[in-house]
Amino acid sequence: MTNEELKNNITQVFSAVTFDETGEFLNVIIPSEELLPFMKVLRSTKEFNFDYLFCLTCVDWKDHLMMVYFLNSKTHNHTIVVKAKITDTINPQIESVYDIWKTAELNEDEVFDLFGVKFLNHPNLRRIFLEEDWVGYPLRKNYVDEHMIEL
Amino acid sequence: MLLGEEDCINEEGEFVINIGPQHPSTHGVLRLKVWLDGETIKKVEPHLGYIHRSIEKMSESFSYRQFIYITSRMDYLSAHMNNQACALVVEKALQVEVPARAQAIRIILCELSRLSSHILWFASAGLDLGGVTPFFYAFREREAINSIMEETCGARLTQNFMVPGGVITDLQPDFPKRIKEVLKQFKDNYHEYNEILIGNVIFQNRMMDVGVLTKEDAIALGCTGPVARASGLSCDIRKLYPYDGYEKLKFDEILVTGGDSWARCQVRMAEMLQSVNIIEQLIDNIPEGEFVAKTKNVLKLPKGEFYQRVETARGELGVYIVSDGSATPYRCKYRSPNFANLSAIPHISKGHKIGDLIAIMATIDLIIPDIDR
Numbered sequence: 347m348t349n350e351e352l353k354n355n356i357t358q359v360f361s362a363v364t365f366d367e368t369g370e371f372l373n374v375i376i377p378s379e380e381l382l383p384f385m386k387v388l389r390s391t392k393e394f395n396f397d398y399l400f401c402l403t404c405v406d407w408k409d410h411l412m413m414v415y416f417l418n419s420k421t422h423n424h425t426i427v428v429k430a431k432i433t434d435t436i437n438p439q440i441e442s443v444y445d446i447w448k449t450a451e452l453n454e455d456e457v458f459d460l461f462g463v464k465f466l467n468h469p470n471l472r473r474i475f476l477e478e479d480w481v482g483y484p485l486r487k488n489y490v491d492e493h494m495i496e497l
Numbered sequence: 498m499l500l501g502e503e504d505c506i507n508e509e510g511e512f513v514i515n516i517g518p519q520h521p522s523t524h525g526v527l528r529l530k531v532w533l534d535g536e537t538i539k540k541v542e543p544h545l546g547y548i549h550r551s552i553e554k555m556s557e558s559f560s561y562r563q564f565i566y567i568t569s570r571m572d573y574l575s576a577h578m579n580n581q582a583c584a585l586v587v588e589k590a591l592q593v594e595v596p597a598r599a600q601a602i603r604i605i606l607c608e609l610s611r612l613s614s615h616i617l618w619f620a621s622a623g624l625d626l627g628g629v630t631p632f633f634y635a636f637r638e639r640e641a642i643n644s645i646m647e648e649t650c651g652a653r654l655t656q657n658f659m660v661p662g663g664v665i666t667d668l669q670p671d672f673p674k675r676i677k678e679v680l681k682q683f684k685d686n687y688h689e690y691n692e693i694l695i696g697n698v699i700f701q702n703r704m705m706d707v708g709v710l711t712k713e714d715a716i717a718l719g720c721t722g723p724v725a726r727a728s729g730l731s732c733d734i735r736k737l738y739p740y741d742g743y744e745k746l747k748f749d750e751i752l753v754t755g756g757d758s759w760a761r762c763q764v765r766m767a768e769m770l771q772s773v774n775i776i777e778q779l780i781d782n783i784p785e786g787e788f789v790a791k792t793k794n795v796l797k798l799p800k801g802e803f804y805q806r807v808e809t810a811r812g813e814l815g816v817y818i819v820s821d822g823s824a825t826p827y828r829c830k831y832r833s834p835n836f837a838n839l840s841a842i843p844h845i846s847k848g849h850k851i852g853d854l855i856a857i858m859a860t861i862d863l864i865i866p867d868i869d870r
Contacts, residue, residue: 369802398716401804401815401832416804416815416832420716420730423737449719452543452840460553475546475869484554485828 347393347424355394359387371416371427378413378430382441385428388417389446395419396426399443402453404461406487411438411463432463442468460485507532511539518547522625522855525865529842529854536850541843549869556829561587561661561796564826569655571831572867574614575809577607580659582816585740586805587661590798590820597784599663600742605676605779606649606658608772612683613642614810615765615772618862622762623694625859626703631694638686641679648675661796663789673780680773680780687769695766704759708845708857711756718844719837722812723768724861727753727760734808748775761860797824811835811862835867 347355349372353365362380366373376384388396401416411432418425432438442465443450454465455474462483465471473480482489505513517528526547532540552571556564565583569576581603588595616635623631643653648669650656658664694700710720715728725732733750735743751767753760798820806815812834819828838861846854 370804398719400719400813401817401830403817403828403830403832405819405828414817416817447719448714448717448844449837449840452836456836460551470542474544475549477546484551 347422352394352424352426359391360384369427371425373427373429375429375431378432378440381413381428381430382443385415385443385446388426388428393422395421397421397447399447399449399453402443402450402457404457404463404485406461406485408487409433409435411435411461413440413457413463415443437464438462439464439466441466444468459483462486510534516854522858523865524621524858524863527863527865527868531851531854533851536852538846538849538851538854541846541854543839543842545869547869548866552870553829553831556826558825560824561798561826564829565659565661566655566657568831569657570866571833571870572809572811572814572835572864573654574617574864575610575811575814576654576656577603577610577658578807578809579814580657581607581741582805582807582814584659584661585807586803586816586818587796587798589805590801590803590818591661591792591796593662593790593792595663595741596787596790597742598786599788599790601779601783602664602668602788603659603741604743604746605776605783606646606656608775609642609645609676610656611810612769612772612776613639615769616642618765619690619694622859622862623700625855626700628694628697628700631690634686634689634693638679638683641682645672645675645679648672660789662792663787665789667788668783673783676776676780680776683769683773690766695762701759703853703856704762704860705757707758707849707853708860709755709757710841710845714844715756715841718840720812720841721834721837722809723751723761723764724812724838724841726751727764728756729754732813734806734813738806740805740807746775746778758856758860761862765862795824797822798826806832809834811864811867812838831870833867833870835863835865839863839868 352372364375388394396417396419398418398420400418403414405412413430415428432440442454454468457463458471459473459475460483512533514531515528516531517523518526528544530542552567565580568579568583571579616639620632620635646656647653650658710728712728712730715725715730721732729752736750748771751764753763800822803818806813814834815832817830818826821827846857
């Protein structure tokens with residue numbers, strides 16, 4: 347499907363989404379509470395069939411966190427980027443997509459470790475790189491560390 | 498988290514042991530916590546972070562010329578491809594046209610390091626399964642390739658040769674001659690690889706039907722590179738999303754349908770020949786001209802998000818840059834191929850014996866610095 351067709355078909359299924367077409371891919375921005383039902387539709391509907399989650403990350407915009415999911419369909423070869431905004435930066439949480447794509451397990455562990463986003467219903471949420479008693483989340487913009495050197 | 502706090506045997510009678518972080522078969526500092534019933538594997542849990550350097554955080558404070566160099570330290574056997582991905586994402590954002598000569602040089606060096614990486618895989622796969630001789634056979638060719646890298650780039654492993662707009666310097670005059678010597682040496686010796694390790698019945702029996710990864714699981718687990726192509730999944734970025742002139746070259750994407758460790762061996766052995774094929778197409782036809790496009794001294798990417806993927810020796814490397822219009826990236830994420838391929842290990846090693854776990858790890862071919870970043 348082309349970006350235009352994807353856009354039309356997604357609007358028919360979910361009306362609460364907004365689009366951003368400035369980048370290379372079609373960006374879909376969705377409220378974080380609706381992420382899981384939306385992702386389930388993208389995976390299970392035959393016309394979309396987004397079976398390949400090839401990148402999962404998070405961006406800290408200081409006043410909110412933005413989860414970013416890059417999805418591709420191996421059968422139809424179309425790509426979209428789903429973004430979910432988390433406004434609570436003190437105690438951020440979002441549903442895990444592990445049930446839909448197994449590759450999310452380690453990726454979500456990484457985001458939890460470096461951004462502090464808690465994934466609900468994740469099978470084994472742990473600090474994957476840092477020690478369990480590490481204070482703070484290094485990829486946050488407000489992270490300070492006594493070992494950091496100002497360049 | 499660490500063992501020793503409670504008994505190594507849990508309530509269900511399972512024996513819990515650590516493989517690594519200093520075990521030679523983990524190819525670096527990876528620790529696998531393994532739950533065993535007798536010798537049969539019940540569960541594997543990878544523990545990471547022993548060489549986590551937070552390259553993504555460091556990249557946020559480097560300029561767009563500097564951040565390329567640190568990526569050589571991620572997948573050190575695919576250093577050229579890592580640098581190329583970063584150079585390409587900057588070029589895409591600034592819409593810089595790369596000269597044809599630079600593209601040809603990039604492809605030759607990338608294929609050379611893919612060849613060198615697969616040769617090292619051959620060496621270590623033999624070593625993991627107890628055969629020391631293949632290691633010396635393989636290092637004979639790898640040493641010759643590393644010498645070319647040293648003559649051309651000044652470094653043997655962390656070459657740092659790609660810059661935004663092209664390559665850092667022109668080729669030395671006898672580069673084509675040296676490449677032809679190495680390729681001839683490799684082609685003359687390739688049959689020895691098959692004779693000593695790949696054609697060995699003991700090796701084949703250790704590999705066949707061990708660690709079967711189905712195509713559906715390969716997609717769901719995000720596997721790419723030779724691991725996924727051994728399961729019949731077409732995922733070569735050079736074919737699907739060509740970059741730097743790969744669309745003009747004739748080469749095959751190697752697809753095998755077995756999905757077991759043996760299939761992964763076959764894919765890598767065949768890909769070595771494809772890399773040789775690509776280099777041979779280019780080596781006599783390197784276009785004349787500039788080796789780097791003119792760019793500003795201080796690069797500032799326009800506001801927005803940019804994603805670029807390349808095929809490294811181990812799969813799909815993605816560089817995702819969020820720019821706020823300043824001279825440094827606002828957020829820089831590396832989608833590393835090894836991190837995704839690692840999640841296949843717990844999945845496919847269930848039910849196998851502990852010796853087979855070593856065979857599986859040998860054919861998944863992990864590079865730990867790329868996982869930890």
